[in-house]
Amino acid sequence: MATDVHRPVTPTVTQAVRVEGLSRTFDGRAVIDDLRLDIAPGEFVALLGRSGCGKSTLLRILAGLDRDIKGTALVPRRRAVAFQAPRLMPWKKVWRNVLLGLPGKPERARAERTLDEVGLGHRAGAWPKTLSGGEAQRASLARALVREPDLLLLDEPFGALDALTRIKAQHLVAEVWQRRGCAVLLVTHDVEEAVLLADRVLVMDDGRIAHEQHVGLDRPRDITDPRFAELRAGLLRRLGVDTA
Numbered sequence: 118m119a120t121d122v123h124r125p126v127t128p129t130v131t132q133a134v135r136v137e138g139l140s141r142t143f144d145g146r147a148v149i150d151d152l153r154l155d156i157a158p159g160e161f162v163a164l165l166g167r168s169g170c171g172k173s174t175l176l177r178i179l180a181g182l183d184r185d186i187k188g189t190a191l192v193p194r195r196r197a198v199a200f201q202a203p204r205l206m207p208w209k210k211v212w213r214n215v216l217l218g219l220p221g222k223p224e225r226a227r228a229e230r231t232l233d234e235v236g237l238g239h240r241a242g243a244w245p246k247t248l249s250g251g252e253a254q255r256a257s258l259a260r261a262l263v264r265e266p267d268l269l270l271l272d273e274p275f276g277a278l279d280a281l282t283r284i285k286a287q288h289l290v291a292e293v294w295q296r297r298g299c300a301v302l303l304v305t306h307d308v309e310e311a312v313l314l315a316d317r318v319l320v321m322d323d324g325r326i327a328h329e330q331h332v333g334l335d336r337p338r339d340i341t342d343p344r345f346a347e348l349r350a351g352l353l354r355r356l357g358v359d360t361a
């Protein structure tokens with residue numbers, strides 16, 4: 118199910134993502150340096166790391182938006198990305214935004230079905246400027262989901278939301294992921310969000326995956342569980358934040 122961003126389909130690959138020996142250099146500086154990463158089909162992986170360590174660069178490569186790489190990056194053909202900024206076209210109604218870039222005649226019913234899935238069906242005919250921040254972010258998620266992705270790439274999708282809206286959006290993503298069964302790679306700065314949502318949390322440093330933490334807690338996760346706090350503290354230490 119995986120395709121190279123350069124080469125044709127490799128049907129024998131059983132991973133949703135297979136990255137090996139990946140490097141990306143900007144102005145002679147290796148931002149990604151011999152990175153290795155596997156993501157299983159249906160796995161939810163969160164990616165943490167200090168600002169500027171290369172998380173978004175990695176995500177852009179996996180999305181196929183940056184092909185100036187060395188090494189191998191095998192990803193499913195069906196992949197979709199949502200960014201921190203919803204990036205909706207103001208001159209197109211919400212449902213048309215959802216279908217943007219899809220081939221064929223725009224089918225409103227298809228957009229509405231996906232908008233329903235993120236609780237936004239009633240705003241299908243609205244203009245983007247009339248949406249709240251949380252609604253715009255849900256529309257952006259619908260635009261990714263309508264592509265029926267095997268891999269959903271999320272670059273800090275909740276970063277700009279207020280605390281309550283953020284919690285709701287996190288629950289929505291957990292729900293959608295469980296229903297859809299696609300693999301997810303979520304870039305986030307929020308350690309608690311990573312432990313709340315992911316099967317596995319990765320910490321990026323020096324252009325590589327420097328640490329990986331499996332989160333073996335039952336879902337839905339209980340943030341008051343002492344094991345939750347322990348995982349969170351361990352990851353914060355890895356990021357150089359001492360909570361003791």
Ligand SMILES: Nc1ncnc2c1ncn2[C@@H]1O[C@H](COP(=O)(O)OP(=O)(O)OP(=O)(O)O)[C@@H](O)[C@H]1O
Nearest residue numbers: 143144148166167168169170171172173174175306
């Ligand atoms: N197009 C580009 N040209 C030059 N340098 C770039 C380019 N894109 C990214 N970089 C540099 O690569 C490094 C990694 O950037 P990236 O955006 O991937 O970091 P990040 O981990 O996502 O950061 P943040 O958490 O702050 O979003 C940074 O030093 C950035 O300045």
